[in-house]
Amino acid sequence: MATNSSTASAAETTDRIPRALPPFARSAVLATAASILALLLALTTRYDYVTDELYFLAAGKFYPAWGYMDQQPLVPFLAAFLDWAFPGSLFAFRLLPAITTALGAIVTALMARELGGNQRAQVLAAAAYPLSPWILLNGHWLTASTMELLEWTAILWLLIRWARLKHGGIDRDRLLLGIGLITALAVQTKFQVLVLIAALLLSIAITGPRSLFARPMLWLAAAIPLVTAIPTLWWQARNGWPALAMGTAVNNENDRLLLVPISLFYAGLVVGAACCCYGVVRLLRAPELRPFRFLGWTAIAVFLFFLVAGGRPNYVAGLFGLLFAAAATGLQRRTGKLLWPAYLLSAILPLALLPIYPLGFLARHAELPSYVRLYETGWPELTEAVARAYRELPAEQQRRTAIIAENYYLAGALDVLGRKAGLPRAYSPHRGYWFFGAPPESADTVLYVGNRNRLSVHFGRSRELGEVETGLVNVAQGNTITLYQGPKQPWPALWPRIRTI
Structure with missing residues (x-):
């Protein structure tokens, strides 16, 4: 009996998802999110609008339409509304992206929790999120890329939660409806979310859980973005599908061979890049994450799509939260003394990219590379x-x-x-x-x-x-x-x- 009991216990620790989630590290995760929010809000009025903010504001304010060549109508609408409600206020204009970025850290921690991460793993995942230079810098702007980050992260979190509960014998199909609603918003932000959805469905069809396709709520969830996208698709068709021409332009601007290294750079030097690689490995190999194998193959499929079809490195940034969360579950029991120093070292680059320098200093140091100076002044x-x-x-x-x-x-x-x-x-x-x-x-x-x-x-x-x-x-x-x-x-x-x- 003792042998059978120990064998069963070993099986439980290597290939099961616990029914009861680990406690949520509420105080530490919320403190991390609050720090992100405070930092971004403190810098909202530094310098000026960035190029894409001006474009979105002009599009939504003066040229409202159901679609655009390079973006979809959600962010232009938000920009026009915020400018109407708070004329000329950069603080109000950039409050939403700051909140969005802080929420992304919280959702990343919740993903780590759903994957079995204890409180330490949740904090590690949440803290890795703003260490991505791309994520933190986009939190300073109201752009489509900023909104897309949270949309992808939320879609993945809800699907992970659904899969965990389903693996435990619990049907929670309203989570699929939530995915449909968020996907509808994401389609009205950027079409790239369709690559994520296609990769998820293909991976699930191959590795499971295939029972997803038998859930009626899935097809209702799929209908929501399809129906709401009809006006946008109509605009694209009426104007000769300019989104395809934009895809060609992006392909011509980017070197496919640099997609992976630049993507890892966007994820963050040291912690972000390491967590992306380790997160993929864990999703594909960790025994306790076997029910989530489809997520590892989804990440690979998304990378391969943009590698073959052509795309910017930031197109895969919506996967960072997932990979950070998966990596954190493997780090939760490690006591390496270099872990937190690595986090502190990784914070240098994203902080340096923000508008922290006085303009007089930038004027005297033209040799200093500064993205925000280039596009915000x-x-x-x-x-x-x-x-x-x-x-x-x-x-x-x-x-x-x-x-x-x-x-x-x-x-x-x-x-x-x-x-x-x-x-x-x-x-x-x-x-x-x-x-x-x-x-x-x-x-x-x-x-x-x-x-x-x-x-x-x-x-x-x-x-x-x-x-x-x-x-x-x-x-x-x-x-x-x-x-x-x-x-x-x-x-x-x-x-x-x-x-x-």
Whole structure:
């Protein structure tokens, strides 16, 4: 009897999911989330809007639509609503992404708990989440990538919970309905979530639990994002499926061979990268995680899809929380003295990427790499330079002048901030902005802002009016303002010819 009992006990510890979850490390996990929230809120008003925030704000405020070339309508709608409710408030505008990032750490800890992680594992998982440079930096912005991180993490958590309960003989199919609702939001954020869903279903079909496909709630959950996506799909079809062209552009911009190393860099030097690799190994090999094998194969399938089809390294960032949680369950009983020092060392890079430096310091140190300086500064100087050039034109000519920016970065800034400075709306032939329309037929003069893709061959006369001077290294600095007159073709014929992707 003793032998049988010990054998059964060993089997239980190597291949079962406990019915009773480990206690939730409420105080430590919530303290971690609160620290993330406090840090991000303290930096919300540093510098200025980032390029994508300006683009989303312009799209939602001035060009609302059921779809866009490069994103879906949820974040533009949120940006427009927040700007309407709290005009010009960067704090209010960035409160939601800060909360979203803090919630991501909590959900990551809950995933670790569902995978059998004790309180120490839950804290390790939650603490690893903000150590990802990509995750923490996106928590500073209201962008589609920010919202996508929490959406993927929440979908995976609910599915893990459903699988754990099902393995224990408990049907909790309302969790599948929750997955359907979150997926509906995710589809309206970015189409990449469809890759995650497809990878999950394929992995489950191969490794189990195949009983999922017999649950009626699964098909109801699947219908929710399909039905809610109809307007977006209709917009895509009516405009020639521009999302496919965007996919081609992304593929051309990225080196497939760098997908894995850059993804690991985005996960975080030391802790994040190590946890991603260890998390995949545990999901595929750990005996106690056998019921979750499908998650390991899902992670591999998502990576392989973007490796073959082409994609940015951040497209897989929604898997980081899952992999951190799986890794933490393997670290929970280790007492290595280097674990927490590794966490502290890993915090240096994500903190350094945030807007923590005074602008005067950045101006004196142009050699210092700073992503936020590059994409978050220079907008007032850009707007003033273009407004000054516009005001110098005769009043009659102003009425016939269109402002065209080389790319959506500049166009978004001029559209959102320029209108307050008395400028007309901005146009751009670049990516999603091209779909916002061409200048009117009456526009025979163009103020063009940019250094590449000049319009000289399409106009009879051109004259450089000056350059944008910001005093910092950023995307606005050094752009030339050029006056073009005498278009050689009407705008309906010219606009498709100057389109850039």
